[in-house]
Amino acid sequence: MVPLFVLIPFFSIIILNLFPKKLMQHLSFVWLGFLSLAQVYLVAARPVWFWDTKLELWNLLFSFRYSVDVITLVMLLCIGIVVFISLLASRAMISDVHQRVNFKNLLLVSLIGMNATVLVTDVFSLYVFIEITAVSSYIMIAMNKDRLGLEGAFKYLILSAIATVMMLVAISLLLLLTGNTSFEAVGAGLAGAGNSLFVRVSIGLFLCGLFIKSGLVPFHGWLPDAYSAAPAPASILLAGIVTKVSGVYVLMRLAISVFGLTPSVQALLMFIGAVSIIIGAVAALTQTDFKRMLAYSSISQIGYIILGVGCGTKLALIGAVFHLFNHAIFKSLLFVNAASVEKELGTTDMDKMGGLTQRMPVTGITSVIGLLSTAGIPPLSGFWSKFIIIIALWQAGNFGYAAFALLASIITLAYFLSMQRKVFFGKLRSGLENIKESSMGLIVSQAVLAIITLVVGLIFPLVISWR
Amino acid sequence: MNSQTTISLIIFVPVLLALTLPLAGKISLRLRNILALGLCLVPLLCSLSLIPAALSGKTVTLGRELGLGINFIFTADALAVFVACVSSFISTLIVVYSFGYISHYHNQNEYYSMVVLFLGGMMGLVFAGNLIFLYLFWEITAITSWRLIGFFRDKYVVERADKAFLVTVFGALLMLLGFIRLFQETGSFDLLVIKEVVKTHPISNLTIALILAGILSKSATLPFHTWLPDAGVAPSPVTALLHAAVLVKIGVYVFARIFVATIPLPINWQVIVPVIAGISALVSAGAALIETDLKRIIAYSTISQIGFIFLGFSFGNSIGVAGALLYILMHGLAKAGLFLCAGIVEQNTKTKDITKLGGLIKTMPVTAMAFLLCSFSVMGIPPFGGFFATFMVMTGAVTSGHIIISMVFLVGAFMTIMYLFRTFNMVFLGEPKAALVKEGSFVMVATVAVFAALSLLGGILIWWPDALAQAATLQMLGTIR
Secondary structure: OOOHHHHHHHHHHHHHOOOOHHHHHHHHHHHHHHHHHHHHHHHHHOOHHHHOOOOHHHHHHOOOOEOOOHHHHHHHHHHHHHHHHHHHHHHHHOOOHHHHHHHHHHHHHHHHHHHHHHHEOEHHHHHHHHHHHHHHHHHHHOOOOOHHHHHHHHHHHHHHHHHHHHHHHHHHHHHHHHOOOEHHHHHHHHHHHOOOHHHHHHHHHHHHHHHHHHOOOOOOOHHHHHHHHOOHHHHHHHHHHHHHHHHHHHHHHHHHHHHOOOHHHHHHHHHHHHHHHHHHHHHHHOOOEHHHHHHHHHHHHHHHHHHHHHHOOHHHHHHHHHHHHHHHHHHHHHHHHHHHHHHHHOOOEHHHOOOHHHOOHHHHHHHHHHHHHHOOOOOOHHHHHHHHHHHHHHHOOOHHHHHHHHHHHHHHHHHHHHHHHHHOOOOOOOOOOOOOOOOHHHHHHHHHHHHHHHHHHHOHHHHHOOO | OOHHHHHHHHHHHHHHHHHHHHHHHHHOHHHHHHHHHHHHHHHHHHHHHOHHHHHOOOOEEEEEOOOOOOOEEEEEOHHHHHHHHHHHHHHHHHHHHHHHHHHHOOOHHHHHHHHHHHHHHHHHHHHEOEHHHHHHHHHHHHHHHHHHHHHHOOHHHHHHHHHHHHHHHHHHHHHHHHHHHHHHHHOOOEHHHHHHHOOOOOOOHHHHHHHHHHHHHHOOOOOOOOHHHHHHHOOHHHHHHHHHHOHHHHHHHHHHHHHHOOOOOOOOHHHHHHHHHHHHHHHHHHHHHHOOEHHHHHHHHHHHHHHHHHHHHHOOOHHHHHHHHHHHHHHHHHHHHHHHHHHHHHHHHOOOEHHHOOOHHHOOHHHHHHHHHHHHHHHOOOOOHHHHHHHHHHHHHHHOOOHHHHHHHHHHHHHHHHHHHHHHHHHHOOOOOOOOOOOOOHHHHHHHHHHHHHHHHHHHOOHHHHHHHHHHHHHHHHOOO
8 A cells, every 4th residue: 555655645635625725724734744644653653454455456547666665664754754844834834824725735745756756666757756846845945935935946946957957868868778767677777788988977967966956065056045045844844855855865766776886986975975064064154044054054964874875885874864864853853943933033044043042942952952963962863873874984994984974073063053152042132032932833843853853862773773 | 779770770860860850940949959969869879889899899780782882881890989979979069059059040940950961971971881872971961061061141151161062072073983993993892892802902093092082172181171261151060060070080080991991001102191191280280370260270270180180090000090099089079179169259259350359268267268178188288188199199100110200290289289379368368359248158168168078088088988999990900910
C-alpha cells in the first residue's frame, strides 16, 4: 500500500476543494494533520499490514515502481514531521481565509511531490516529481505578493529553470546512452560505458542541477532570498524539507545507486561540501536578518551532509542521513522560533530585538536547544550526526576534511551566539515590554521539535541501529 | 545500595532533575531552594559513601556497550572519588551562599537549574571512563557556564559569556580532534583499553598537543586564559563555582585522568607543560599585582594557582601528584572563600574597584577575617592547607631535578603573597573611602566563615584528605611505573 503516500494526498486535493472554503479550511487542517501524523506513525512503527500489502487494482491502472530502503524511510519520516509543523505554523501565521486554503492546497501538492520523489525508481519520474515540488514552492514563496516575496520566488524560479534544463539534458543523454531511465538500467549502462566524455558530461550536468536545487555554494544565490522572503510556514517547509528532498536526497540517491561514487565524484562532492560549510557559515556571521541568517546556516549544514555523502563509506552515509534528519528537525525548530518572533514583533530584523527570552520563554529556550544542536554541541542530536560524519571522514583517510569540518563548528557557534545575544539572551529592549509568548500552535511545534532534538541526542545508539 | 547504583545516582539525579527546578520555582521559592540543595547533597553524600571503597584501592565500573567505540562506561577510582567529593562539597556550600546572594535578582529559576546541571555535568565528567562521554559532559559544563556568566543579561555581560563559551568550545573541539586521533592510534575511546595499548605504542606529539589545548582552554591557562578574568562579570557565587572551585578544575582533572593515570606523559612534554604553566603562573600573578578590580585579581590568582597544579601533575612522581590533588582541594576551598568574600563586599558596597574601598574590617569583621584566612591558605602559609599542597608540589618538582622551573614557581608563590596582601590591605585596612556598610546576610557570612575554617582545618587535619590523595596517587601511578 506504499503508493498511498502519493495517492491519498492527490485525491484529497480534489475532494477537499469540493467543499465551500469556510468549511474546507478547518476540514483540510484536520485532514492534513492526520495525513502527516499518519505518515510519521507508519514509518516509525512500520505496521506489516501497510508495508506488505500490494495494491493489485492500482497496478492494473498505472505502473508506479517504487523502492523503500532506510534512506527513503528517514525521508518519509522527516516529510511527515515538517509538513505537520508547517501546517501548525500556517494556522498561527496566516490570517486570511483564502490564503489559508491556498496554502493547504500547496502543502498537499508539495506532499505529493516529495513523497513521490523519495519513492520512485527512475530518473525521469524523479525529475517530474522534483518539478511538482518546486512549482508548489514558487507559489508559496510569492504567496503574499509583496516585492521581496516575488523577487525571491523569481530568483528561485529562474535558477530552478536552469537546473531543470541541466537535469533534462542529462536525463536525455543518459537515455541515449543506456536506452532506459530506471535506476538499475542507467546504473548498469553507465558502469558498462566506461569513463567517456559523454558520461562525464551527463553526470556533471545532473550534479550541477542538483547543486542548484540544494543551494550549495557556488549555486546558493537564490536560497537566502527565497527563505527570508517566504511567509513563515513556507520557509519552515522549504528550509526543513523541500530543498533536502529535491536536492540533497536526490543527489544522495543518484550518487549511491546510479552514478556510483567514483573517486572524481567523491572529490567533487567533498570539495563542494567543504566550501559550502565555510562560505555559508561566514556569510551567516554578518547577517542582521533572522531568517537570512538561518538560510545561510542551512547552506553550511547541507555542506556537512554532502561532505558525508562524498566520503561514501557506510558509516559516512549513516552520518549523512542522520544529519539530514537532524537538520530537518533543528532547522525547522529555528525557523519556527523565527516565525514566532516575527508574529509577535512584526519584523525579522535582529537589531530591533533584544532580551526576548524574558517575554517568550518557550521560544527562547527552544532556540537555545536548536542552535546548540546545529553547532554540534553534545548531548544534542546534531553532535552525534556531525561526529559520525567526522569519524567516517577520518577513517577513510580524509584527515584534512575531518579536522576542517570539526573546527568549522566554532563558526557555527559564533554566529548563533551573536543571534542569541541580539534576539533572546540579554536585557529586554525598551519598547518590547508588552510582547507576549506567541500562539499555542507555534509553542507546541517548538516544544515538540526541541524534545525530538533532545531525546534523539540522548538515545542516539537506538537511532543509529534503526532500520 | 551497591556502588553501581551510587554512581548512577551521583550523575543522573542532578542532570535529570535539574530541569524540574524551574517548575518547582513556579510553585514556591522555598521548595525550589530546598530541592536545589537536595540535588547537590545527593551527589555529595553518595561520593562520600564511595570513599571507603576508594581508600581500599577498589575500582567500581558501570557500563554497557553502544557500538562505534562509544561505550557508556563510568569508573569510580580514588582519583574520581576525590575530585567528585571536592567539587560537590564546594558546590553545595556555594548553593547555600546563593540563597542569600541571588535572592533579589531575576532569573533565579534558571540560575539554580543551571548550577545543579553544572554539578551533574561535572560529576559525569569525573566518572566518565570513555573519552566521548567525557567530552559530552565537558560541553554540558560549557553550556551551563555560558548561561551562568550571562546571568545579569547586560550586553557586555552576554558578550563576555559568549567569549568564554567560544574559547572553551574551540579548545574542546581541538581536544575532540585529539581524541579522534587517539582513537585512530589506539583503536578505542575507552580509557582502560587505551591504557593497555599505550604501554607498547607511544602516542604522537600532535595528539598530545591537541588534547592539551582543550585542557588549557578549560583551565584558563596561557594562551587561552583571557576569558576567565572577563567572566568575572558573573554573580559572585557563579565566579566562585565556575572560575575558582570547579570549572577550571575540569581541565586539571582531565589532565590527571589522561596524562597521569592513562598515558604517561613523554619526557619532552614533562618540560613543556611546566614551562607553559610557569609562564602562565608568572604572567597572571603579575597581572593580579596591577589589577584594581577585586574579582579580576582573584581570577588572575586562579590562573596563577592552576599553574601549580599542572606543575605537580606533570612529572608523574608520587609526591607531586599527591600534592597536586591536595592543591585541587585546598585551592578550591580557599578560592571559593575569597570569591564569596568579594561577593559580599561587592554586593554591599556596589563596587569592585579596590582603590575606592578601604577600612571595611571595622564593619565587616567576619568577612575580613575569612578573606585573610583564605588568603593565607592560597599563599601557602603553614599550618593552612595550602601550605602542605604547595610544599608537596614544589618538592615533587625538585625531586624530579627541575630546579629552574621550581625557582620560577617560587617567584610565583612570592608574588601571590604580595598581591593578596595588597588586596587585603586596600579593601579591609586603612581609612574608609566611602560610607561604611554593614556585614552581609547571615547565610553568606556563615558560608565564607566555613570556607575559612576549612582552609585552616584542612591544614591541621591534613592526613584525612591526604590518605585519599595517596590512595589515588598509588592507583594512578602504581600500575604504570
